Amino acid sequence: MELNKLVKQCANNNRKAQKEIYQLFAGKLFSICLKYSKNKQEAQDNFQDGFITIFNKIGQFKFKGSFEGWIKRVMVNTVLLKYRSRRVLNIVTEEIPDEVVVNIDDDEVSLDFLLNLIRELPERYRLVFNMYVLDGYSHKEISKMLQIAEGTSKSNLARARVILKQKIENHQQQQQSI
């Protein structure tokens, strides 16, 4: 397969192949960084670091499972590594709502608006929300990757949902009052 050949060439530090891989995945990986990082500047820094890590470790890819999955995981891990070390003050959770619903019309919110909401979340909430909701990691995986307890991951996610809901509702009120 073409992609496997490229990956092998990358492992031999073939510059042309590296650029091709970069162009194939830059869009997907940069959007991960935009979601996981606090702002655009940090997203760019993380993206750069992540891609360097990817090329340094590409020889470790064993051609089991999809390459895209692997490359995304490396990128996510690079970002996590940066934020994991910063400790978050854990707020004691009162009750954990299982599902949070918001009364909204799909046209009411834009992608940029939602992306900004995610970025404004406290660090850990942002990471957990991204991993669980958008990238499909389980609480078990998250707890391993972030080195936190599974319960912490769950409560972080619940808090994130509540904050997001509040922010969306605040936004709706502002729109109505205009």
Add this chain to the structure above:
Amino acid sequence: MRDNKNIDRLFQENLKDFEVFPPNRIWGKIEKNLPSNSRKNRFPRWFKIASVAAMLLLLFGIGTIYLLPKDSLAITFFSKTPEKELIITNEESIELDTKNEVVQKTEKKNQKNPLKNILDAKIKINDIEKLADNTIGKTNINKKLVSQYQLSDTKNLPLTKTRDNVNLKNLQTGRFTVATIYAPIYLNSFGDGSSISSQFEDSPISGNNSYSYGVKLAYQLSNKFSVQSGVNLISLGYTANNIYIAPGVSAIGYADLSSNPFEGPSSLEDKKGVNLSSKTENNIGSLNQVFGYVEIPVELKYNVTNGKFGVNLVGGFSTLLLNRNEVYVETNSFTQSLGEANNLRSINFSGNIGIDVDYSINKNLYLNISPMFKVQTNTFSKNSGSALPYYLGVYTGLNYNF
């Protein structure tokens, strides 16, 4: 129209196809951080080892040309080492490549025609051994199989097997050590007499204390022996005391000084003023000579005791390349440069002997302190009196083993 919507789904649906390309300049930044060339960086470790080996070879070359008799200990030791390394790499690669194949082959052959030819018979014996030595780990058996299979033609089995073991043992410990060196130097001389001029032969000579610093590189030859080399900068100084300074006389030229300082603009008078002409004890001064060398030692180290504290005996020689040369007179009231001494040889040697005590901090790092006694030979080309300079240096260093 507004709906009640699960907040997870809201985000999932909206961000499903979210894809943004990074600014173009970022690729340039990434590229800068990638290894520059595939060929160059493929064997960085090899390059390091090769360059170290080349340096050692060079130093030994210099040493043997100048000093060592042809079949000295060091040479015989050194000539053995490359051979050993070759064996290691060969056997390792063969082992890696053929390990699996061989095992598969032997198994297959056994199934098909068990007792057909000699080779198969041997393999069978191996298999029996394998069964008998159940306690030995799988890898050990494989290794044994490999070596026996390979050598079934040449029948050299026991020899290579033992060699293999020895090599593996050696591989486990780091053979190279780099160290930083700092040493205070206590300098003196056998015999009396200044090297500047035979005129001062009766003057008492004292050495000035000084220091030396540099880097050291050691390579372990065997459990007991290692060779070490390196580059040190050292500056030495001698003082001939009780020399009468006669400022008025300008015509004396010392044979072994490049310039004739007393002829020049009489700076002596400037500094001394009127008092100069009257003979006082102020005119007794000292003649100082300072010279510096780049020292390249080649030494053989013999390990006496091991453990947390290791004691070693060190012997060898140094090649000294002159890089600083200055002579000046000094009295209580002034200092005057006399230019260079021109009887110093640009290359000379010293014989070194000493002990080395090391203290290991962890597996790879240790401190050492090594009092060394070094006697210089052929320092001066002529007029050196009976001076045979020697110095005692307490060489301390931080060593890294890899």
